[in-house]
Amino acid sequence: MKSAVIVFPGSNRDGDVVRALRLAGSQVEKVWHAEHDLPAGTDLVVLPGGFSYGDYLRCGAIAGRAAIMDAVRAHAARGGLVLGICNGFQILCESGLLPGILMRNANLRFICHRQFLRVERNDTAFTRAYGKGQAIDVCVAHGEGNYTADGETLKRLEGEGLVAFRYCDADGRVTPDANRNGSMNSIAGIYSARLNVLGMMPHPENLVEDLVGGTDGRGLFESLVSSFAKAA
């Protein structure tokens, strides 16, 4: 599988994503935001975490209109896979690839801690390696991760099974305490209607090696790579 990791001014998790993808067995190329094309044969585009353009105006707003995003939109429209993590999720919402928006955390604090996520479905290219309903241990680090959408959008996301992950406790229970940024319906990640675009606030790339204390994030990258191994 070939992955392209887009680098914006202010991206700071690009290196971790590249490492996670390579560990899972993907070829990876970094692509500068001012480029107009993705490398030939790109299967997966990743928008990494960070603070693109210093989060000026709104998180992800300026990056969402960067030159490369036209190519990312075209890739998604062809059914290509796109993963946005943290600032990448904000960029996906700002660019119109995913609905809704990430607002300032309800408690107004930057949150940075280990967090369990419930895998809502495991029949997508992103989550095959997990069990349905499994609680996975990942990290969150953000100031604006409070997922907000209008009632109609929320109803559609829920009705069509487009919620990818919810904040939960270690036993997979979705509780108000586990939802520390105030996201509607405890949403931590969502899919596009065709399930080929995933945006999520937590950082699965943080926990892919025993050395750093956990490997629950690895399944996401392994799912992506194995989707292509099966297809080939």
Add this chain to the structure above:
Amino acid sequence: MKARVTVTLKNGVLDPQGKAIEGALKSLGVEGIASVRQGKVFDIELDTSDKAKAEASLKAACEKLLANTVIENYRVELT
């Protein structure tokens, strides 16, 4: 020609920053404040004196970048 663009959160959208400011004003003893909503102001200088052209450019600026119309309203004033 100059313009001022004001971007505000739509009614009903939670504004945690506005809430924090509201709380701070109350704790400072400023009286008569019922609620606070925070927004953004952009002072823009245009290189045209054609009013219709300026309005069209400002509308494009708001729709394309300055406001996220999912959660925000914008108002344009030419001065």
